[in-house]
Amino acid sequence: QKEVEQNSGPLSVPEGAIASLNCTYSDRGSQSFFWYRQYSGKSPELIMSIYSNGDKEDGRFTAQLNKASQYVSLLIRDSQPSDSATYLCASRNSGNTPLVFGKGTRLSVIA
Amino acid sequence: NAGVMQNPRHLVRRRGQEARLRCSPMKGHSHVYWYRQLPEEGLKFMVYLQKENIIDESGMPKERFSAEFPKEGPSILRIQQVVRGDSAAYFCASSEGGNQPQHFGDGTRLSIL
Numbered sequence: 001q002k003e004v005e006q007n008s009g010p011l012s013v014p015e016g017a018i019a020s021l022n023c024t025y026s027d028r029g030s031q032s033f034f035w036y037r038q039y040s041g042k043s044p045e046l047i048m049s050i051y052s053n054g055d056k057e058d059g060r061f062t063a064q065l066n067k068a069s070q071y072v073s074l075l076i077r078d079s080q081p082s083d084s085a086t087y088l089c090a091s092r093n094s095g096n097t098p099l100v101f102g103k104g105t106r107l108s109v110i111a
Numbered sequence: 112n113a114g115v116m117q118n119p120r121h122l123v124r125r126r127g128q129e130a131r132l133r134c135s136p137m138k139g140h141s142h143v144y145w146y147r148q149l150p151e152e153g154l155k156f157m158v159y160l161q162k163e164n165i166i167d168e169s170g171m172p173k174e175r176f177s178a179e180f181p182k183e184g185p186s187i188l189r190i191q192q193v194v195r196g197d198s199a200a201y202f203c204a205s206s207e208g209g210n211q212p213q214h215f216g217d218g219t220r221l222s223i224l
Binding site for chain 2: 004032034036042043044045046049051088090095096097098099100101102103104
C-alpha cells in the first residue's frame with residue numbers, strides 16, 4: 001500500500017516567520033514529489049516539484065528531498081496571511097503514473 | 112491560455128440518477144487523471160486515460176463508475192445510480208506526459224439528495 005503521510009495541523013505561524021511543512025512516503029520506488037496548495041473549496045495548485053535529493057528553491061518556497069529517509073519538506077519564508085491554506089504533498093513512481101496524495105497540512109499564518 | 116476546464120462546477124442529483132462530469136485538458140496535454148476528494152481527506156486517484164484508452168482504472172469502483180476520453184471532445188466520468196456516498200469533489204488533472212507535473216481543474220462538487 002503506497003502511502004504519503006502528513007501532519008494534519010493546523011500549523012500556526014506568525015506573519016513573516018518560516019513555515020515548515022513535512023511529509024513522509026512509504027514507497028521506495030517513488031521518483032517525483034510535488035507540493036500543491038489548496039484553498040478551501042478550490043482546486044489544488046502546483047507550488048513545487050522536486051525529483052532529486054537536496055534543496056530546490058523558487059522565490060519564498062524551498063522544497064527539500066531526502067530519498068534515504070523517504071522525507072520531503074516545504075519551507076515557506078516570510079509567511080504571509082495569503083499563504084494560509086492546506087498544503088498537499090504528493091508522490092509519483094514514474095512519469096505518467098498517478099499521484100499518491102497525503103491528507104494535507106492546514107497552515108494558518110497569523111497577522 | 113486556458114487551464115484544465117471542468118463542468119459543471121456544481122451538480123446536484125437524486126439517489127438513483129446518473130451524473131456526468133466533463134473535463135477538457137490543457138492544450139497540448141493528452142494525459143487525463145480523475146481524483147475524488149472527500150471532506151477533510153486527501154485526493155484519491157480513480158482513473159488515468161489517454162486519448163481513447165484507459166491506462167489505469169485501479170482506483171475506480173467496478174460498479175456504477177465508468178470513464179472515457181474520446182478522440183474528439185472532453186473526458187467524461189460517469190456515475191450511474193448515484194448514492195449518498197458518491198457526494199464529493201471530483202477533480203480532473205492533465206499533463207503532457209513524461210516527467211511533467213499534473214495540473215488540476217476547478218473540480219465538480221457533486222451532491223446527492
